[in-house]
Amino acid sequence: IGKAVVVTFDDIDKSLPENAYPIMKKLDLPFTQFIITGKVGQTIDGSQMSTWKEIKKMNENPLVTSGLHTNNSHYQVNFEPILSTNISKKVVQKDYQKSQKTF
Numbered sequence: 232i233g234k235a236v237v238v239t240f241d242d243i244d245k246s247l248p249e250n251a252y253p254i255m256k257k258l259d260l261p262f263t264q265f266i267i268t269g270k271v272g273q274t275i276d277g278s279q280m281s282t283w284k285e286i287k288k289m290n291e292n293p294l295v296t297s298g299l300h301t302n303n304s305h306y307q308v309n310f311e312p313i314l315s316t317n318i319s320k321k322v323v324q325k326d327y328q329k330s331q332k333t334f
Contacts, residue, residue, distance in 0.1 A: 268333040269303040302330035
């Protein structure tokens with residue numbers, strides 16, 4: 232059995248479409264991008280997130296798969312990711328459903 236590598240990019244800031252994507256495309260390497268749908272085009276934690284236009288352009292390439300992080304649950308409370316706290320299952324489901332609808 233051969234060895235395999237899975238390449239993923241989290242959150243999708245501008246560094247993916249501007250830097251990594253052109254290299255991945257040139258090398259014909261597949262990857263998955265995980266999107267925070269409620270933060271597309273915004274600045275979070277000092278990083279400029281990619282726009283929908285950039286995400287859609289990358290997604291047109293059959294080498295690119297898109298996955299969803301959350302819509303609006305990508306933050307921390309007391310230095311803990313909100314999704315690792317006692318947040319209710321209903322709140323998480325509602326947020327994920329919103330991310331699906333937005334995408």
